[in-house]
Amino acid sequence: MTSCGTTKRQLRSEYKVDKNFELIEVDKIKDPKFNFRIEVGNIRSLAESIKNIGLLNPIIIRRINGEYEVVSGYRRLLAYRSLGLTKIPCKIINATDKQAYEINLIENIQRKSLNPIEEATAFYFYISNKGWGGITQLAKKIGKSKEYVSHRLMLLQLPQKVKEKIVKGTLDASKATELVWLKDEKKQLELAELIERENLTHREVREMVRRIKRGRRRSAEIPINDSLERKVGKIDKLLIQALLVLRRALWIIDDIIRIIDEEEFNIEFRDPLMNERRKIHNIVGNILAYRKKLRKECVIENTIHL
Numbered sequence: 001m002t003s004c005g006t007t008k009r010q011l012r013s014e015y016k017v018d019k020n021f022e023l024i025e026v027d028k029i030k031d032p033k034f035n036f037r038i039e040v041g042n043i044r045s046l047a048e049s050i051k052n053i054g055l056l057n058p059i060i061i062r063r064i065n066g067e068y069e070v071v072s073g074y075r076r077l078l079a080y081r082s083l084g085l086t087k088i089p090c091k092i093i094n095a096t097d098k099q100a101y102e103i104n105l106i107e108n109i110q111r112k113s114l115n116p117i118e119e120a121t122a123f124y125f126y127i128s129n130k131g132w133g134g135i136t137q138l139a140k141k142i143g144k145s146k147e148y149v150s151h152r153l154m155l156l157q158l159p160q161k162v163k164e165k166i167v168k169g170t171l172d173a174s175k176a177t178e179l180v181w182l183k184d185e186k187k188q189l190e191l192a193e194l195i196e197r198e199n200l201t202h203r204e205v206r207e208m209v210r211r212i213k214r215g216r217r218r219s220a221e222i223p224i225n226d227s228l229e230r231k232v233g234k235i236d237k238l239l240i241q242a243l244l245v246l247r248r249a250l251w252i253i254d255d256i257i258r259i260i261d262e263e264e265f266n267i268e269f270r271d272p273l274m275n276e277r278r279k280i281h282n283i284v285g286n287i288l289a290y291r292k293k294l295r296k297e298c299v300i301e302n303t304i305h306l
Contacts, residue, residue: 021058021089024068026080029061029088032070034101036114036122038167040075047079055080058089062100068092071100072107098132101125102141109142116173117163120152127153151177159185162192170196175205182209246284253277 059073070077071093080088095103105122108114114122126132133141139149155166155173157180165171171192179188195205253273 021091023087024061024090024092026077026086026088028068029059029077029090030067030069032074032100032104033097034104034125035074036105036108036118038115038118040078041113043075043078043082046075047082050076050079051083055089058091060093060103061090062093062095069100071095072104098130101130101132106142109144115167115169116152116155116176117167120155123149123153124156154180159189161189165192165196172202175200175202178202178205178209182212187212243284243287246280246287250277250280250284253280 055076057073057076059076060071061068062071063069068090077088093103105126108122109119123138126138127134132138135146135149135153139146142149151174154177155163158166158176162171162176162179166173166176172195175195176192179191182188182191191205191208194200200208253276257273257277
C-alpha cells in the first residue's frame, strides 16, 4: 500500500485517478459541514477495497479559513483514516456552503447512497431551512422530477415508526407516500404494518386510502367485517375440500403413470393422462391463489373498517 513518501506520479499510476489532484494530509481535513447520512455504512469493506485496488476517485475538499473541509467523499476519508494512511488524493475547489451542499447531494443521489428519509431530510434542509431554492430549482440541480422531490418531502409528515420502516427498507417509499393523505397517525401505522405483512401493491394501497378517506364505516346492525369473515370462512372450507379431492386425483394419476413407466407399457393414453395431470395441477394452483386473495381482502376490509 502507498507509504507517506509515495510520489504523485506513483500514486496516480497506482490509484488510477485524475491527474488534477493534490496530496493532502488526512489529519488536516475536517469532517463535512453537511452530512446527509444517518449511518456511514460499512467502512471496513470500503477500506479493504481501497487497500486492494486503490482509491479510484479522489475526494473533493474546499478551503475555509485556511483549513480543509470535506465536500464529497467523507466515507473514503474515513476509510483512509482507518487504514492509518497519512495522505489522500484530493481535488481542491472554491465553494460556498450552498455549492458544497449541492455537490455532496448530487454525488449521493447519483450513487444512490441515501435512503428515502435521508433524501427527504436533505431536500427539506435545502428548501426550507436554508431557503437556497424551491422544489423546481432543486429538482433541476439533482436531475430529478419535481414530483420526485415533492413526494420525498411528503415522507417527513409520516409518524416516526413508519419512517423507520422506510429506512429499514421494509416499507416501499412510493407506497408510504400514499399514507400521508390519511392524516390519522394510528391508521397510517396500521396500514404500514398491513403493507408489510400482506405485501400490498401500490394500487391496493391507493385504493385502501381512497376508501378510508371516503369514510366508509361498518353498520351497527350488520358488522361488515364479521359478515365478510364468515363468508370467507365458508368459502375456505369448500376450497379445502376441493383441494383434497383434486390432490387425491393427482396421486392416482401419478400412480398410474408410474406403473406405466416401470412396466414399460406402451399405452396410448399415457399422454392424455399427463395432460389431465397438468390441468388438475393448474386448478390446484388457481384455487390456492384465489384462497390467498380472499384472505388478503378479508384482512384489508377488517383494517378499513376498524
